[in-house]
Amino acid sequence: MIHFLSFYVILKMPIHEGSKMLKTTLSALAITVSTLAMAQEPNYQAPEQATATDFIEIFETLSGKHPGIRKGHARGVCAAGSFTPSSVAQERYSSPIFDTKVPVVLRFSMGGGNPNADERAKAPRGIGVQFQLANGSLHQLAGLTTPMFAGKNPEQFLGLLRLNAQIRDGEAPADARANYFAANPEAAGQGQWLQQRNPAAEYTSASYYGIHTFFADTATGKKDKFRWQLIPATGEVLLTDEERETLPADFLTDRLVERINTDGAVHYYLQWVIGTDADATNDPSVVWPVEQREVVNVGTLTISGANGEQCTPINFDPNLLAQGVQASDDPVLALRSAAYAISFGKRLSQQ
Numbered sequence: 187m188i189h190f191l192s193f194y195v196i197l198k199m200p201i202h203e204g205s206k207m208l209k210t211t212l213s214a215l216a217i218t219v220s221t222l223a224m225a226q227e228p229n230y231q232a233p234e235q236a237t238a239t240d241f242i243e244i245f246e247t248l249s250g251k252h253p254g255i256r257k258g259h260a261r262g263v264c265a266a267g268s269f270t271p272s273s274v275a276q277e278r279y280s281s282p283i284f285d286t287k288v289p290v291v292l293r294f295s296m297g298g299g300n301p302n303a304d305e306r307a308k309a310p311r312g313i314g315v316q317f318q319l320a321n322g323s324l325h326q327l328a329g330l331t332t333p334m335f336a337g338k339n340p341e342q343f344l345g346l347l348r349l350n351a352q353i354r355d356g357e358a359p360a361d362a363r364a365n366y367f368a369a370n371p372e373a374a375g376q377g378q379w380l381q382q383r384n385p386a387a388e389y390t391s392a393s394y395y396g397i398h399t400f401f402a403d404t405a406t407g408k409k410d411k412f413r414w415q416l417i418p419a420t421g422e423v424l425l426t427d428e429e430r431e432t433l434p435a436d437f438l439t440d441r442l443v444e445r446i447n448t449d450g451a452v453h454y455y456l457q458w459v460i461g462t463d464a465d466a467t468n469d470p471s472v473v474w475p476v477e478q479r480e481v482v483n484v485g486t487l488t489i490s491g492a493n494g495e496q497c498t499p500i501n502f503d504p505n506l507l508a509q510g511v512q513a514s515d516d517p518v519l520a521l522r523s524a525a526y527a528i529s530f531g532k533r534l535s536q537q
């Protein structure tokens with residue numbers, strides 16, 4: 187409105203004064219327009235900091251509010267079984283994880299905060315495992331079906347999630363992600379990896395990766411630097427292209443229950459990939475060259491029941507570690523505990 191009025195005043199002025207004022211007004215307009223454009227320009231830089239609360243907020247922005255449900259990995263199914271340590275692990279490590287066969291509670295899940303996530307999607311899936319040790323203590327794992335994470339630190343991951351929300355809401359063009367990846371190449375690897383293959387045909391036919399680095403005390407007083415992986419004993423089986431088109435959006439729980447009913451149990455090898463001095467401990471976007479590393483079979487995970495309620499009171503915090511295992515300096519691992527605690531609290535209090 188102000189601009190229309192000024193044009194009216196300009197028209198009533200002597201010609202040279204009018205053109206001077208027109209110039210001033212036009213340049214003021216140009217500044218306003220460019221400021222507006224800058225305000226809407228998507229941000230291709232990762233934010234300077236990322237807190238657990240920032241993540242809970244962006245998960246709710248992306249997936250909506252779902253009171254009483256996990257803010258991440260909202261869709262999932264509980265399972266139960268046991269872990270039998272290998273004799274190699276018993277000899278090599280001092281941790282009580284390997285003392286004896288113990289019960290485990292697990293949860294398979296789809297990444298993201300949508301409790302109705304499409305299970306045919308080329309998206310990360312997850313596994314949470316709680317080892318209930320004979321000495322009363324617990325050891326937990328929470329890993330993904332991708333061997334790498336979407337960012338070298340929480341900031342890069344948060345920036346990507348925020349940009350995804352902007353693209354979805356039409357506040358940034360669809361190709362903005364390419365610019366973000368150019369500025370943050372470490373955030374790109376996970377998405378590329380997911381696009382290159384179909385997701386697993388069943389929760390139990392996928393490999394899962396711990397991604398972060400941990401340390402384990404050896405029986406001789408040294409430390410092994412390792413990353414864990416769970417490999418299905420019968421090998422990986424992926425969905426066919428046809429299955430991805432014809433299956434309903436929810437098939438994974440049915441297939442899990444059917445698998446346990448038919449086979450009685452499903453087995454996984456828990457492996458620790460031993461790092462060398464060359465391997466980064468604090469960058470979960472980098473995959474270690476597993477073929478060139480020592481891989482220790484530390485035990486067998488057996489899943490013999492599914493779809494129970496045992497997971498309800500569990501927060502699969504990946505920093506809940508048994509004696510003899512320590513977290514690395516990975517900043518993503520460090521941040522996860524606070525985010526899981528907030529999500530757990532909200533779930534139990536119906537928020």
Ligand code: HEM
Pocket residue numbers: 238241255256257258259262293294295311312313314328329330335340343395396397398470500501502518521522525526529530533
């Ligand atoms: C900044 C990084 C991350 C944030 C903020 C984050 C946040 C969350 C949150 C809030 C939950 C729900 C927890 C609950 O209510 O119990 C969750 C679940 C989960 N996350 Fe993450 N996460 C991050 C990175 C990762 C990474 C790197 C992995 C794998 C290595 C992972 C694997 C999982 C799994 C498997 C679950 C499901 C656990 C369950 O079944 O209860 N997350 N995450």
